[in-house]
Amino acid sequence: MATPAINVQNLTKNYGPVLAVDDITFEVKAGELVGFLGPNGAGKSTTMRILTTFLPASKGYAWVAGFDVMYQSMEVRQRIGYLPESVPLYPEMRVREYLSYRARLKGVERSGRTARLDYCMERCRIKEVKNRLLGTLSKGYRQRVGLADTLLADPPVLILDEPTSGLDPIAHSELRDIVGSLRGEGKTVFLSSHQLADVELICTRVAIIHNGKLLITGTIKELTAGDVTEITVQGAQMNNGMLPKLKAIAPVVEQSNGMLQMRANEADKIAAIIDAVRGVKGDVVSIVPHKRTLEEVFVETVQKEEGA
Amino acid sequence: MIAWAIARQTVNEALRRRIMWVFLISGFALIALMPLFGYLAPKDSQTVLRSLGLAAILLAGLFITIVTCIYLIPVEIERRTIYTVLSKPVQRYEFVLGKFLGGFITVAINILAMGVVFLAMLYLQSLRATTDQGLWVWITSGSFAPEMVRGIFMTFFQMLLLAALTIFFSTFTTPIVNFFLSFGIFMVGNLSSVTDSLTTNSNPVVRGAGTLIHYLLPNFGNFNIQNALIHPTNEITNPVEYMRNNIVYALIYSAVLLILAIIVFDRREV
Numbered sequence: 001m002a003t004p005a006i007n008v009q010n011l012t013k014n015y016g017p018v019l020a021v022d023d024i025t026f027e028v029k030a031g032e033l034v035g036f037l038g039p040n041g042a043g044k045s046t047t048m049r050i051l052t053t054f055l056p057a058s059k060g061y062a063w064v065a066g067f068d069v070m071y072q073s074m075e076v077r078q079r080i081g082y083l084p085e086s087v088p089l090y091p092e093m094r095v096r097e098y099l100s101y102r103a104r105l106k107g108v109e110r111s112g113r114t115a116r117l118d119y120c121m122e123r124c125r126i127k128e129v130k131n132r133l134l135g136t137l138s139k140g141y142r143q144r145v146g147l148a149d150t151l152l153a154d155p156p157v158l159i160l161d162e163p164t165s166g167l168d169p170i171a172h173s174e175l176r177d178i179v180g181s182l183r184g185e186g187k188t189v190f191l192s193s194h195q196l197a198d199v200e201l202i203c204t205r206v207a208i209i210h211n212g213k214l215l216i217t218g219t220i221k222e223l224t225a226g227d228v229t230e231i232t233v234q235g236a237q238m239n240n241g242m243l244p245k246l247k248a249i250a251p252v253v254e255q256s257n258g259m260l261q262m263r264a265n266e267a268d269k270i271a272a273i274i275d276a277v278r279g280v281k282g283d284v285v286s287i288v289p290h291k292r293t294l295e296e297v298f299v300e301t302v303q304k305e306e307g308a
Numbered sequence: 309m310i311a312w313a314i315a316r317q318t319v320n321e322a323l324r325r326r327i328m329w330v331f332l333i334s335g336f337a338l339i340a341l342m343p344l345f346g347y348l349a350p351k352d353s354q355t356v357l358r359s360l361g362l363a364a365i366l367l368a369g370l371f372i373t374i375v376t377c378i379y380l381i382p383v384e385i386e387r388r389t390i391y392t393v394l395s396k397p398v399q400r401y402e403f404v405l406g407k408f409l410g411g412f413i414t415v416a417i418n419i420l421a422m423g424v425v426f427l428a429m430l431y432l433q434s435l436r437a438t439t440d441q442g443l444w445v446w447i448t449s450g451s452f453a454p455e456m457v458r459g460i461f462m463t464f465f466q467m468l469l470l471a472a473l474t475i476f477f478s479t480f481t482t483p484i485v486n487f488f489l490s491f492g493i494f495m496v497g498n499l500s501s502v503t504d505s506l507t508t509n510s511n512p513v514v515r516g517a518g519t520l521i522h523y524l525l526p527n528f529g530n531f532n533i534q535n536a537l538i539h540p541t542n543e544i545t546n547p548v549e550y551m552r553n554n555i556v557y558a559l560i561y562s563a564v565l566l567i568l569a570i571i572v573f574d575r576r577e578v
Binding site: 053074077090093101 | 309313316395
């Protein structure tokens with residue numbers, strides 16, 4: 001069996017009494033592009049910092065490219081590219097000078113360094129700003145410089161912490177496309193993001209974490225499987241005692257101007273909704289199949305955990 | 309090799325800082341203004357020039373060392389660039405060594421520049437011919453002051469020790485606290501003759517405190533050989549041995565401070 005690119009076993013991290021990561025276990029296979037999702041403060045960045053050997057775990061184990069992050073940290077660091085959230089840069093350095101410095105830190109051979117720098121700048125579309133001061137770059141360019149930095153030593157595993165956060169739509173889609181294209185190069189990408197549409201578009205699998213606990217992992221296909229039926233109803237008595245009855249049958253996803261939108265995936269529930277609406281002389285406006293999105297899965301999963 | 313890459317980046321970064329240039333230009337200005345002070349004491353103008361020149365290099369070197377080194381590590385933590393450095397195959401000791409090396413090379417470049425200007429000023433002051441006698445005759449009619457190189461050389465090692473001290477404090481204090489600590493210790497360390505006298509004080513508390521301060525704090529005073537260089541009556545008996553001993557002292561003390569800095573930084577969760 002092939003060694004997983006990332007293997008996390010019962011990983012726990014606490015800052016004093018605060019449990020940031022609570023006994024999580026998951027695997028990322030080589031060549032996969034996995035989205036690591038969770039609300040703010042869920043433990044994503046902490047997990048990523050442990051994987052990059054920056055923080056020690058309180059309990060549990062993690063291996064990256066087969067090396068223990070705790071005891072073989074240099075081997076791990078030689079095999080990862082890490083892009084932290086809001087790429088920290090030296091404002092007074094120029095783009096090329098910065099990347100050249102990074103390449104030396106990563107031990108990129110002197111003979112191939114210039115070619116590698118050119119390739120990474122080309123790949124991340126930053127060649128046109130190579131002589132600009134980092135402090136004068138827009139956020140989109142800063143993120144791309146950060147991504148070019150992660151690619152310099154051609155690492156097999158990339159750990160990207162919210163790479164598209166705070167970017168304008170164009171910069172956002174450009175960066176997303178660059179990240180998505182890394183899968184074709186055989187790289188393993190483990191990325192955290194709040195942009196669920198992006199994750200759905202480029203990732204093969206996701207892991208959802210909340211309050212330090214791993215709630216669910218699976219492929220996008222598995223998680224969004226099971227189409228539901230969306231029923232829109234309206235009626236004058238909708239607000240007079242009917243609403244709680246309908247809510248007891250199935251969840252209401254939207255309510256406006258006397259109209260209700262509900263979702264159900266079982267035939268008897270759909271029939272119950274229709275009967276209840278007709279009973280109060282309401283109208284069924286539409287019944288359409290609805291494909292679940294990752295965002296819905298994420299919200300449901302997190303809300304269920306919060307409810308529990 | 310990695311420490312060297314960090315050192316190079318640190319030098320580039322430090323040389324871009326305006327505050328360092330303020331102190332360097334102030335040092336140049338003080339050295340350039342030396343002749344004015346010489347005119348005030350025409351009988352002893354060479355003594356005044358030498359004394360002021362070495363003092364200017366020491367003073368500017370002191371502030372350049374402190375303002376350069378106090379920020380090197382905290383600024384990496386504050387702007388979080390350290391995350392992107394330590395997530396690479398870089399050991400923490402390499403990071404500390406690279407920062408120290410870069411900081412000290414910056415200081416050394418500054419001391420060298422001020423030293424060259426100082427020696428050039430002394431040479432210009434020593435010109436005996438006039439321009440009427442021809443440019444070549446005029447320019448070759450001066451004399452170098454090689455003994456002043458020894459004074460600059462000792463300042464260089466004094467600053468090495470101060471840079472190591474500042475880097476050590478920067479691994480666990482804020483820049484402002486570090487500034488006062490380093491500056492204060494430099495001042496106390498320069499009063500080694502005073503602290504030495506305290507070690508024989510009759511009061512046991514004063515004697516104990518004096519002994520602790522005298523032996524624990526770096527002895528910066530031993531590097532000040534200006535008096536001996538300028539006033540022949542104060543000449544050091546065996547200058548080569550004296551300088552060698554103090555250079556070895558600076559190297560050992562700096563190495564110990566750097567080892568402590570590495571230990572502290574290695575344990576620190578940044």
